[in-house]
Amino acid sequence: MTSTDPILESDLNAYVDDQLAVGRRIEVEAYLSERPETAAQVMRDLRVRDELRLALADHRTVTREATRDAARLLERSLSHRRFSSAFRRAATIAFLVAAGWTAHAVLGPFGATEVVASTPPPAFVEEAVRAHKTTLLRDTMTSQPETETFDPAEIRSATAIILPDLPKSWGVIDTQVFPSAYGPSVELVLEPNKDERLSLFAVRPGSFAVQHVLLFHADNARAAYWQIGDVAYALVSESRKADDLAETARDLSRTLY
Secondary structure, eight states: OOOOOOOOHHHHHHHHTTOSOHHHHHHHHHHHHTOHHHHHHHHHHHHHHHHHHHHHHHTTTTSOHHHHHHHHHHHHHHTSTTSOHHHHHHHHHHHHHHHHHHHHHHHOTTOOOOOOOSSOOOHHHHHHHHHHHHHHHHHTOTTSOOOOOOOHHHHHHHHOOOOOOOOTTOEEEEEEEEOOTTSOEEEEEEESSTTOOEEEEEEOOSSOEEEEEEEEEETTEEEEEEEEETEEEEEEESSSOHHHHHHHHHHHHHTTO
């Protein structure tokens, strides 16, 4: 039975810390789905948490035990909202800079590359990459005409998927709807610059989450993916550098708030 208890600040903190029972977590997610500003703050908190965890994982072989213990304490502290956003950012930067200098001392300069997801990506990311490759195949076939008509309102009405606002200079080369496990997905083939192709894939993955942009490499393609509420997105490219693709994905994600 659904609880009628109000969602408190402590519930949001526990949600970020992965300390809620499944039933209460569902109630928090329903609460966040109706409050975009609060969901955005939770997303920022999750990003701080994940960046710290990733930094700890990347540097566990080169940092001293005392440094790791201090970082874990910092990670727990940052999840509590009594600290201001400015403090959280400053503390995170300070830790990451310290960890970076430690790695520099042991591994030498330029010992690290761009950050990618350290765990397997969600299934929708692989769907996005497959859709991207299918689009490239379609592009070589004269019998498969492109559909350049792009109506975000029509897509939202038909699929319940909200697409991000695109830069005015970008062209929409093709619009396709694909089947997926939890309803239709949408793929846009975009042309940010002449002869450059990006694929924007959006789908309802069947779960609620607030996930900041992460990177995934698959063969020759890169995907920058994120999720806001019950809709997930992936920006796929075979030409853009990882950092540039991730920053572009962040710009698109900001238009959804």
